Amino acid sequence: MPRENLNDLLAFLAVARERSFTKAAAQLGVSQSALSHTMRALEERLGLRLLTRTTRSVSPTEAGERLINTIGPRFEEIDTALAALSAFRDKPAGTLRITAGEHSAETILWPALAKLLPDYPDINAEIIIDYGLTDIVAERYVAGVRLGEQVAKDMIAVRIGPDMRMAVVGAPAYFARHKRPRTPQGLMEHNCINLRLPTYGGLYAWEFEKDGRELKVRVEGQLVFNNIGLRMHAVLAGLGLAYLPEDQVKDQLADGRLVRVLADWCPPFPGYHLYYPSRRQSSPAFSVLVEALRYRG
Secondary structure (H helix, E strand, O other), X not given: OOHHXXXXXXXXXXXXXHOOHHHHHHHHOOOHHHHHHHHHHHHXXXXXXXXXXXXXXXXXXXXXXXXHHHHHHHHHHHHHHHHHHHHHOOOOOEEEEEEEOHHHHHXXXXXXXXXXXXXXXXXXXXXXXXXXXXXXXXXXXXXXXXXXXXXXXXXXXEEOOOOEOEEEEEOHHHHOOOOOOOOHHHHHHOOEOEEEOOOOOOEOOEEEEEOOEEEEEOOOOOOEEOOHHHHHHHHHOOOOEEEEEHHHOHHHHHOOOOEEEOHHHOOOEOOEEEEEEOOOOOOXXXXXXXXXXXXXX
């Protein structure tokens, strides 16, 4: 294929990943009709249909998927190599796009960035809140933040936080109407505030451990949320029991607004880690971020 047609392959990757000619055209800065013509011309030269088009969506064919898997990583390696050239600049610069859960973003990422960014005006940060186990390579993040036990083995992981504990809590008003559960199984008799997970759309099963025995309890209740803030509001209002990070309810437990139960079933576990692909060459901006986040406790 002539060298100038590499742009056509980049255009194909954009359409396949966005699954939309409209979004891909906006990303590439071309018209939708020009992009559609480019795709038809590419398919004609290859003698293969790469995209399945309907009135509502665009998706890659089997041949298209194979082409994505073959050329996608190569273009990413080129992008990484070009980005690494910024190491020759005097000041760290560039955009750091990171995916993280709400809790780690608020308690670890935000405090670090608040201190870091004023000293490095050429560094930009984009934090995307996501409870799903995102493929950071496919989604083009420079890194992700997850609990240590959730980080894939082929990733480099840097510890950025202390061990954590979860806490089952309820308001005094709630316990005035209900007996306190003595075991995790007892939660089945309570109105529990659930967390919806985005990865498969299911509800998070509350996890417990005691004396080497592990339990996962699928609780039920009137309320389901996908963030910490609303679960906190609901438990403080006495609408049920919540399963939240211990540090998020420390003040409420201290002043009596919340009461903790099943503490002996909630042992510490490895805290948050920043993770990124092992083949990724660190830019100066990313290196500065890693050092700012590295846990030294």
